[in-house]
Amino acid sequence: MNCEKINEELLEFLDKSPTCFHAIDYVKKKLEKQGYQQLLEGKTWNLEEGGKYYVTRNLSSIIAFQIPKKNFTGFMIGASHSDSPTFKIKDNPEIVSDGYVKLNVERYGGALFHTWFDRPLSVAGRIVYREGNKLISKLVNLDRDLLMIPSLAIHMNRKVNDESSLNAQTDMLPIIGSEECKGELMKEVSDGKEILGHDLFLYIRDKGSVWGAKQEYVSHGRLDDLQCGYGNMIGFLESTPKNSVPVFAIFDNEEVGSLTKQGANSTFLEDTLTRICFACGKDKEQEKTAVASSFMVSADNAHAVHPNHGEKADPVNRPQMNKGIVIKFNANQKYTTDAVAQGFFKDLCSSVNVPTQSFTNRSDMPGGSTLGNLSNSHVSLNTVDIGLAQLAMHSCYETAGTKDTEYLATAMQKFFSSSFIQEEEGTYLID
Numbered sequence: 001m002n003c004e005k006i007n008e009e010l011l012e013f014l015d016k017s018p019t020c021f022h023a024i025d026y027v028k029k030k031l032e033k034q035g036y037q038q039l040l041e042g043k044t045w046n047l048e049e050g051g052k053y054y055v056t057r058n059l060s061s062i063i064a065f066q067i068p069k070k071n072f073t074g075f076m077i078g079a080s081h082s083d084s085p086t087f088k089i090k091d092n093p094e095i096v097s098d099g100y101v102k103l104n105v106e107r108y109g110g111a112l113f114h115t116w117f118d119r120p121l122s123v124a125g126r127i128v129y130r131e132g133n134k135l136i137s138k139l140v141n142l143d144r145d146l147l148m149i150p151s152l153a154i155h156m157n158r159k160v161n162d163e164s165s166l167n168a169q170t171d172m173l174p175i176i177g178s179e180e181c182k183g184e185l186m187k188e189v190s191d192g193k194e195i196l197g198h199d200l201f202l203y204i205r206d207k208g209s210v211w212g213a214k215q216e217y218v219s220h221g222r223l224d225d226l227q228c229g230y231g232n233m234i235g236f237l238e239s240t241p242k243n244s245v246p247v248f249a250i251f252d253n254e255e256v257g258s259l260t261k262q263g264a265n266s267t268f269l270e271d272t273l274t275r276i277c278f279a280c281g282k283d284k285e286q287e288k289t290a291v292a293s294s295f296m297v298s299a300d301n302a303h304a305v306h307p308n309h310g311e312k313a314d315p316v317n318r319p320q321m322n323k324g325i326v327i328k329f330n331a332n333q334k335y336t337t338d339a340v341a342q343g344f345f346k347d348l349c350s351s352v353n354v355p356t357q358s359f360t361n362r363s364d365m366p367g368g369s370t371l372g373n374l375s376n377s378h379v380s381l382n383t384v385d386i387g388l389a390q391l392a393m394h395s396c397y398e399t400a401g402t403k404d405t406e407y408l409a410t411a412m413q414k415f416f417s418s419s420f421i422q423e424e425e426g427t428y429l430i431d
Contacts, residue, residue, distance in 0.1 A: 003406045007218050010230050010405055011208040014220045018124040018203040020060040020082035020252050021139050023226055027233060027250065028054065031064055034237055041271070047279040055272060058262035059126065059137060060252035063272045068241040070280040073419050073431075074293035075273060077247040077381075078236065078412050079264065079371050080229040080300060081254035084222040085109035085394045087116070087172065089123065089200040094182055095173065101182050102173040103147065105202060109255030113166040115395040116204070120145035121174055123185065125200035129193040140189050145205055147174035174202065204396045216322055216402055223398040225254065227388055228299035231405045235412025243431055244294070245276060246416035251371060254300065258374045265374040273379060294381045295344065295420040297412065298336065298372030301400070302326035302359045302387030312365070317358040319389040321401030324355030325408055328370075328385040335385035336372035344420065344430065345384040354411045357389070382420065382428075 017023035028038070036052040039045050047053065047067050054064035060082055065075075087105040095102040107113075124141040149172055154160055166172065176185055186195065208220030229250050236248040251264040258265040277287040305318045319326045327342060328335040349356050361367040372383040388408060390400040419431035 003403055006234070006406045006409065007210055007402050010218065010227065011210075011220060013230050014208055014222055014226055017222065017226055018122070018141055019086075019126075019201050020084075021126050021199070022124060022141065023082045023222075023229065024056060024060055024062050024250065025139060027062055027064075027229070028056065030233065030237070036064055045275050045279045047276065057266075057268050058252060058260075059139075061262040061268060062248075062250050063269065064236065064248045065245050065272075065276065066239075066241055067245060067276075067280065068243065072245050072280070072290065073243045073421050074245070074290045074295075075247050075276075075381075076241070076244045076416055076418060076420065077249060077269070077294065077296040078232040078415065079249040079251065079269075079296060079298050079375065080232055081225045081264070081371060082229065082250045082252050083109065083255050084224060084226070085111035085255055086396075087111070087174075087202040089125075089198070089202070091198075094176075094185070096179050096182060099179055100175045101177055101179055102175050103185070105173060107168045107172065108201065110394050112392070112395045113168070113172055114164060115392070115397060116149050116172065116202075117151040118148065119396070120205040121147040121149070121202050122205055123147070123189065123200055124203055125198065127189060127193070127195050127200075128197040129190075129195055135196070138193075140191075140200075142188060147176050147202065149174045206397055210402055212402075217399050218402050218405075219397060219399045221396050221398065223390055223400050224301040224393050225299070227390075227400055227405055228301060228408065231388070231408030232297075232299055232412050234409035235414075236416050238409070238413045239416035241417055242419070244419040247273070248416070251375075254371060258371070263374070264371040265377060267378060269375055270378040291379060291381055293419070293421040295341075295415075296372065296375065296381055296383040297345065297415060298370055298375070298383055298385045299408070300370040300385070300387050301390050301393065302328060303393060304389035304391050304401075306391065312362070314360045314362050317360045319357045319359050321389045321391070321399075322403040323389070323401075324357050325349060325404070325411060326357045326359045326387045326389050328359045328387060330360065330367065333373060334367055334369040336376060336383040337385050340426075340428070341382050341384035344382070344428070345386065347430070348414055348418065349411050352410050352414045354407045359387070
């Protein structure tokens with residue numbers, strides 16, 4: 001797949017993924033077109049050699065895998081996350097005030113507040129309702145310009161360009177219309193059903209674009225981290241595994257710490273690997289040896305050097321967009337990359353002509369954490385933390401490089417087709 005085609009499909013994926021639920025639904029459909037069968041955690045798994053499978057949890061996380069042979073050596077895991085900073089609609093959301101109906105929302109994750117002002121917004125997510133003796137989950141997307149968070153005029157805040165202090169409860173509530181529209185939102189979302197629960201979020205209506213003097217950049221909402229999820233997916237679908245089980249995972253709730261049943265810090269990955277081993281006839285001892293000969297790529301976007309604030313970057317490790325996959329390092333293990341993980345991944349990328357870069361925070365500036373160290377608390381294996389360089393992380397409209405998704409897809413195709421086998425302490429066979 002060429003770079004132009006990858007960016008077209010990336011933008012389509014982002015357009016159709018206003019929430020984590022819609023992102024996973026899109027991935028499910030892609031997998032099913034490639035012959036992947038759905039498994040349920042509440043049912044027995046019968047796996048066959050050559051079989052292609054996927055399982056979801058909470059409709060917002062997914063793990064897909066192939067079984068090249070039942071006597072496999074280990075797992076090659078590529079992980080990313082489905083959620084992005086946004087605003088979640090609270091229960092009983094309507095506030096009527098001064099002729100307006102506003103929605104009571106709560107921030108989700110570390111959103112850059114000011115980027116959400118004066119943009120057309122809409123609502124998407126899931127609702128839960130009863131049908132007979134069943135609870136049914138349904139995805140919803142109102143898919144029209146519906147809301148806006150108006151900024152305060154400069155005449156009423158003369159210092160707005162000098163200092164900014166925004167309050168999530170008072171400054172960030174969107175208006176949906178005049179007071180005559182009270183009750184319209186939930187009526188439209190429910191589609192005539194009695195809603196028992198909902199997980200509804202705001203999203204921007206702006207379309208993505210490829211731009212720049214030489215079409216160097218791609219911008220859209222939710223690039224962090226659906227860009228990595230998309231690149232991993234393409235590499236996974238194009239891979240040809242032989243001795244190890246390729247595992248493609250997207251977890252929810254990374255932006256709020258992953259402490260949910262569907263997050264990277266849950267048992268979802270551990271449960272899935274254990275069940276794969278059991279269904280392939282492996283005992284507990286053989287499961288542990290398979291995990292020891294496994295590797296994870298934890299993919300979550302990275303900071304590019306900012307054009308106006310280069311001083312915020314490390315003096316020598318300064319990632320740029322379109323210059324390759326970023327390998328992340330942190331002495332305090334906010335990122336899991338060590339010498340073994342770095343060596344393996346750099347060598348793998350080099351073998352398919354994919355460039356790599358290094359990211360470290362300034363020594364006086366703490367950074368965030370990501371998927372790798374959290375999932376390792378449940379399944380301990382060699383892991384590298386990587387990302388694709390981007391600007392405006394946690395803005396509602398982010399920017400990345402047009403070459404980098406292809407770089408990731410190419411590297412992950414090689415990765416999912418490979419094996420990483422422990423031979424001796426500190427020595428690994430690369431197949």
